[in-house]
Amino acid sequence: MALPKHASTLERVWHYTYLVICVAIFIFLIAPILVIIPLSFNAEPYFTFSDKMLRFDPEGYSMRWYDLLLTFGMQDPEAPRDGSWWADAWANAQWIQATKNSIIIGFFSTVLATTLGTIAALGLSRSEMPGRRAIMAILISPMIVPIIITATGLFFFYSSIRIQDWGVPYLGIILAHATLGIPFVIITVTATLVGFDHSLTRAAANLGADPVTTFLRVQMPLILPGVISGALFAFVTSFDEVVVVLFVGGLDEQTIPRQMWNGIREQISPAILSVATILVIISIALLTVVELLRRRSEKLRGMSPG
Amino acid sequence: MTDIAQPLTTADGKPLKSALLRAQSRARRRAFLLVLPLLAFILITFVFPIGQMLYKSVYNEGFTWQEDVTTGERTPIMTNLAAWFDANPPGTEPDEAAYAALAADLVVLRELKAPGQAGTRINYEISGSRSMFTKAARSAEKLEPPYKEALLELDKDWGNPDLWQAMRGASSSYTLNFYLAAIDRERNASGDIVMVPENRQVYVKLFTRTLTLSLLITFLTFVLAYPIAHLLATLPLRHSNLLMILVLLPFWTSLLVRTTSWMVLLQSQGVVNDALVGMGLLGDENRLQMMYNRTGTVIAMTHILLPFMVLPLYSVMRLINPSYVRAARSLGATSWTAFRRIYFPQTVPGIGAGALLVFILAVGYYITPALVGGADGQLISNLIAFHMQKSLNWSLAAALAALLLAGVLALYWLYDKLVGIDNLKLG
Numbered sequence: 244m245a246l247p248k249h250a251s252t253l254e255r256v257w258h259y260t261y262l263v264i265c266v267a268i269f270i271f272l273i274a275p276i277l278v279i280i281p282l283s284f285n286a287e288p289y290f291t292f293s294d295k296m297l298r299f300d301p302e303g304y305s306m307r308w309y310d311l312l313l314t315f316g317m318q319d320p321e322a323p324r325d326g327s328w329w330a331d332a333w334a335n336a337q338w339i340q341a342t343k344n345s346i347i348i349g350f351f352s353t354v355l356a357t358t359l360g361t362i363a364a365l366g367l368s369r370s371e372m373p374g375r376r377a378i379m380a381i382l383i384s385p386m387i388v389p390i391i392i393t394a395t396g397l398f399f400f401y402s403s404i405r406i407q408d409w410g411v412p413y414l415g416i417i418l419a420h421a422t423l424g425i426p427f428v429i430i431t432v433t434a435t436l437v438g439f440d441h442s443l444t445r446a447a448a449n450l451g452a453d454p455v456t457t458f459l460r461v462q463m464p465l466i467l468p469g470v471i472s473g474a475l476f477a478f479v480t481s482f483d484e485v486v487v488v489l490f491v492g493g494l495d496e497q498t499i500p501r502q503m504w505n506g507i508r509e510q511i512s513p514a515i516l517s518v519a520t521i522l523v524i525i526s527i528a529l530l531t532v533v534e535l536l537r538r539r540s541e542k543l544r545g546m547s548p549g
Numbered sequence: 550m551t552d553i554a555q556p557l558t559t560a561d562g563k564p565l566k567s568a569l570l571r572a573q574s575r576a577r578r579r580a581f582l583l584v585l586p587l588l589a590f591i592l593i594t595f596v597f598p599i600g601q602m603l604y605k606s607v608y609n610e611g612f613t614w615q616e617d618v619t620t621g622e623r624t625p626i627m628t629n630l631a632a633w634f635d636a637n638p639p640g641t642e643p644d645e646a647a648y649a650a651l652a653a654d655l656v657v658l659r660e661l662k663a664p665g666q667a668g669t670r671i672n673y674e675i676s677g678s679r680s681m682f683t684k685a686a687r688s689a690e691k692l693e694p695p696y697k698e699a700l701l702e703l704d705k706d707w708g709n710p711d712l713w714q715a716m717r718g719a720s721s722s723y724t725l726n727f728y729l730a731a732i733d734r735e736r737n738a739s740g741d742i743v744m745v746p747e748n749r750q751v752y753v754k755l756f757t758r759t760l761t762l763s764l765l766i767t768f769l770t771f772v773l774a775y776p777i778a779h780l781l782a783t784l785p786l787r788h789s790n791l792l793m794i795l796v797l798l799p800f801w802t803s804l805l806v807r808t809t810s811w812m813v814l815l816q817s818q819g820v821v822n823d824a825l826v827g828m829g830l831l832g833d834e835n836r837l838q839m840m841y842n843r844t845g846t847v848i849a850m851t852h853i854l855l856p857f858m859v860l861p862l863y864s865v866m867r868l869i870n871p872s873y874v875r876a877a878r879s880l881g882a883t884s885w886t887a888f889r890r891i892y893f894p895q896t897v898p899g900i901g902a903g904a905l906l907v908f909i910l911a912v913g914y915y916i917t918p919a920l921v922g923g924a925d926g927q928l929i930s931n932l933i934a935f936h937m938q939k940s941l942n943w944s945l946a947a948a949l950a951a952l953l954l955a956g957v958l959a960l961y962w963l964y965d966k967l968v969g970i971d972n973l974k975l976g
Contacts, residue, residue, distance in 0.1 A: 396595075503809070
């Protein structure tokens, strides 16, 4: 986007204005996410920068909200921080319970979504697939249908089959989250399969490999980056989902987003900001992984970026 | 020469054509079998529940059947009244026989402990009628003929023709009345469809608001996304990949986190107001109210949906050959003309894809309006949630959901026609 030498003054002015506008939009995109990170270290229970924080006075900053996350719900938070204190935190602290639930639900729904989604993507990417367009539309629809409609439908469905009496904890939420994650798996895996060279599978078959071996030894390693990014998308979808949990989750099925939702609606405290900061750091890590995977996939398929 | 006249065969002597057909159908079957588990899963855990919910929008047995919670035994209720409604056309003045039927049904309600259920069903349409049913059922056994006088003495509202119309509508399990309610219509005493009184007209207004706010948000995301998508598409890949992270990070960040940050920023004691006051741009006493109203919803949703506009625009813009614009310039076009006549028309597919996607997502948004919307920033999804959780008028919630779903699916179909679902990309 370098400006040519013969550009007129007006063009020069416009070019720099344009760059300033772009910078402003990027700030709009990123600043709201970054601004909560310093605020979560606020020593005061406010949502704005105190004078001490602006002067970079260490007294203006503290870890108290992170500490509150750990102690909230504990039986004896004042006890000396030894082994039994940590055991208490592990067993009773509400945010730790919510984290455990979120990870369990996220893990199983991701496994379900990724397995079913990858197998289906293999079928969908074959040219001989009948009714491909209509089926694809159905499989992607959980991403498009408003979440409140999905949640309402599941609420009625689960109460009519009495899923809570089946004795499998979190089952309803896991199935729902798998459904919500499937479109992401389908999209990423079919995108990887678009560039897949099918003569490789034919070569494998020609050399005597059965379809399962071909899949595991030839196809899977090549589409793995797409599968992993799909799985990460599915996990993030589950990890961030609150509406279905609110509608179909039992009282003891607290997850991180549900706890945040309650926290925001009832008594919003800077403790929410410290959760948010942790989540932002997790999403930065996930984004990095997905970016690396994407580049690796492009390299594998000979479409390396410059 | 004779060889050509004979049909081609495979090595084992079968005609090639049928062997090929068989191989193709086997390949089709195999591809379908790979998709089948997932398709079945989605049909059971997604399509069927939504269908079941939609059924609730036309089917409500609050006034027709009673189900024992413990035994699951189902008993028909209000049968006498239903028989009277069948025998008399809409608009008939309820006579003594009608009141007698009502009284007999109230006795049954009392025995089944179901007056609350029947009253609630009528209460959806005539507010305040639930207590009439519970009260009348309590003294149902003591009622003496003439029943009309007896009931009117209990509560003169039993003579209300609108109430009788509501009971007529509810006496059949299948009804379209919830759809009428969802578009601010009702049936008057003679059975004609009319608008509800002005002070109860909420839903049409809310649908309109949802559409206008979604359009506004779509437009704002377009205005903000276009320049940066253009910048990303024209920079060399090394730089644009770095800047792309600034677009993708919000995309990967939890929705609740992004909504929380906007709450923090926009509060009247929040960062933006403090900064404006600190810079002297704003007096301390007239801080801007940007939260718990429409402004909050629009700002936060524009930010949250922006990546969905940037990504399709970017993927279209990156494929535009820069030599077209250069050719236009060398033929004497000003940079504005070159942009308007050459560059912009080539980005229209990206604009269409992004705008449709953002609009579809905005129309059904729930979380952000619920948290930052306040009273006048609520969208239709929030009202569905309200009827699900607070007013417990599930049939009305289902009817509203059905209307929303119909709109979203129509847009989704359009998206598939214009853009193709295959072209949906995530980063």
